[in-house]
Amino acid sequence: MxxxxxxxxxxxxxxxxxxxxxxxxxxxxxxxxxxxxxxxxxxxxxxxxxxxxxxxxxxxxxxxxxxxxxxxxxxxxxxxxxxxxxxxxxxxxxxxxxxxxxxxxxxxxxxxxxxxxxxxxxxxxxxxxxxxxxxxxxxxxxxxxxxxxxxxxxxxxxxxxxxxxxxGIRKVSESRKIIILGCSGSGKSTLAAKLGKQLSLPVVYLDALSWDAGWKRKPFEEFDRLAEAEIRKEEWIIDGNFPRTVEHRMDECDTVIYLDFKRWFCILSVLKRVIKNYGKPRESMNPGCPEKFDPSFLKRIWNFDRRSKAHYYGYMETLSDTKLIVLKSRREVGRFLEKVEKEGRFVEGNYKKQKKK
CATH class of the missing domain: 3.90.79.10 (Nucleoside Triphosphate Pyrophosphohydrolase)
Structure with a gap:
């Protein structure tokens, strides 16, 4: 024995x-x-x-x-x-x-x-x-x-x-700085919260940095200062688009997750969210910013592909050592989270860059 x-x-x-x-x-x-x-x-x-x-x-x-x-x-x-x-x-x-x-x-x-x-x-x-x-x-x-x-x-x-x-093999990179992009209503904040728990990474919601109580937007200079303070930290998950800073965040991160959902799906998701939480703030927002019905917000969702999608994909093509993950449905998000549960921060990218002609 x-x-x-x-x-x-x-x-x-x-x-x-x-x-x-x-x-x-x-x-x-x-x-x-x-x-x-x-x-x-x-x-x-x-x-x-x-x-x-x-x-x-x-x-x-x-x-x-x-x-x-x-x-x-x-x-x-x-x-x-x-x-x-x-x-x-x-x-x-x-x-x-x-x-x-x-x-x-x-x-x-x-x-x-x-x-x-x-x-x-x-x-x-x-x-x-x-x-x-x-x-x-x-x-x-x-x-x-x-x-x-x-x-x-x-x-x-x-x-x-x-x-x-x-x-001495080619790096299978560890995700320590992740940004999540995609149309409003695609579930960026929900995914960020779940990933934060799975990977023990702090989550930064740009909406919470941008808005004061009563839906009053902070001055751009103040928002930029707050966002930059978060970006300088050693590890994070940052949820949110905010085009004025998105390229900077894409340069600084090691992993980009882009939720490429249909716009009609995103609009339905937002409407369901408004009905369910009307008058109450989301977890990813400041307490003084309750859920509300905003037709102009729905219009931005409808125009998201025309305004932002091509730009995001185009900038992703320029990134060399960054993991690129594109998810196009709730099912793909679910499978991705299952992989993260097994592999931790070493989940590989799935987006294949377009070959230059």
Whole structure:
């Protein structure tokens, strides 16, 4: 039976051990190591968990396991890698990519460069039943499809920036500055609120910056100053069009989400919103700006495509390192949010730029 050394929340040894069968108590931790093998093609080695395993049977994972009593972290990584794959490495061959603290364990994540033919991998009976080499993007796709053990996939998503840097592969960018554009009534504010919760990013509503109580518009100079203060922050989701600042925001962000909805759909959405919330302010507005019926507002919605759509798409074509995401229906928005739930800030863009003639 495996026996673990126990540590406190600061990774200081408690001078006690516990068997694997015993539950770890709150405030006590053991150490788990992960040994990620990468070949010269920048492919990552995954092994398939035995279908008789209690946790996550039949899913793919990196090699790893818990420190046994008296072991160092690197010793454990070398041992686990040999036991589960037959791959021999020295402790000095390991590069520590990160160490994370989870609920009851510290997770030490090592990476090692080594070319090993699949036929030479020796699988541990009762632990693993198959092995394969996959690219980083293939691994993300497997995770999205539920083929990778959930804890492994969560860790790999968290470590993605460091892993990408180590591998030297083309960046799969992390979204930290997102702007959401689109016609009024397309659901920009609702999407911003949901993304803010999913990604733990602060949400800035430009409508709230623009209007004072009683629907009195702030002077442009004051609005520009407030908007610029938000743009300078390290991370955000900014909801709103405001053409006078949109190009500046598109230059500063790393992700553009454009809701390209039909204008009749947007008008119906606004009318439903007015009926439902008449006399009450929306969450994305100042308290002194209650919902109201405004025919001129509906006219602007009807003319949005003619006034703004081509300009937004045209400027998106000029952006080089920015993720571009275009969503054209509520269903596409729903699917996008599901992807974000799985992939976090690493959802890729879906808009293909037009080829220049």
């Amino acid at each position: 495996e026996v673990w050394d126990l540590f406190d929340e600061n990774r200081i040894p408690l001078g006690r051990t516990e068997s694997r069968a015993a539950p770890v108590k709150k405030g006590e931790y053991h150490i788990v190591v992960v040994a990620c093998v990468v070949n010269s093609k920048n492919q990552i080695l995954l092994t398939l968990r035995d279908r008789n395993k209690v946790k996550y049977p039949g899913t793919w994972e990196n090699t790893g396991g818990a420190l046994q009593a008296g072991e160092s972290s690197r010793e454990a990584a070398v041992r686990e890698l040999f036991e589960e794959t037959g791959i021999k490495v020295a402790q000095d061959d390991l590069t520590m990519l990160d160490s994370q603290k989870e609920e009851y364990a510290f997770i030490d994540f090592y990476i090692v460069k080594k070319d090993v033919p699949l036929e030479e991998i020796v699988l541990q009976k009762g632990e693993t039943t198959d092995a394969r080499w996959v690219t980083f993007r293939e691994m993300l796709e497997m995770g999205r499809c539920g083929e990778i053990a959930p804890p492994i996939y969560r860790r790999m998503r968290t470590l993605a920036p460091k892993l990408i840097k180590f591998l």
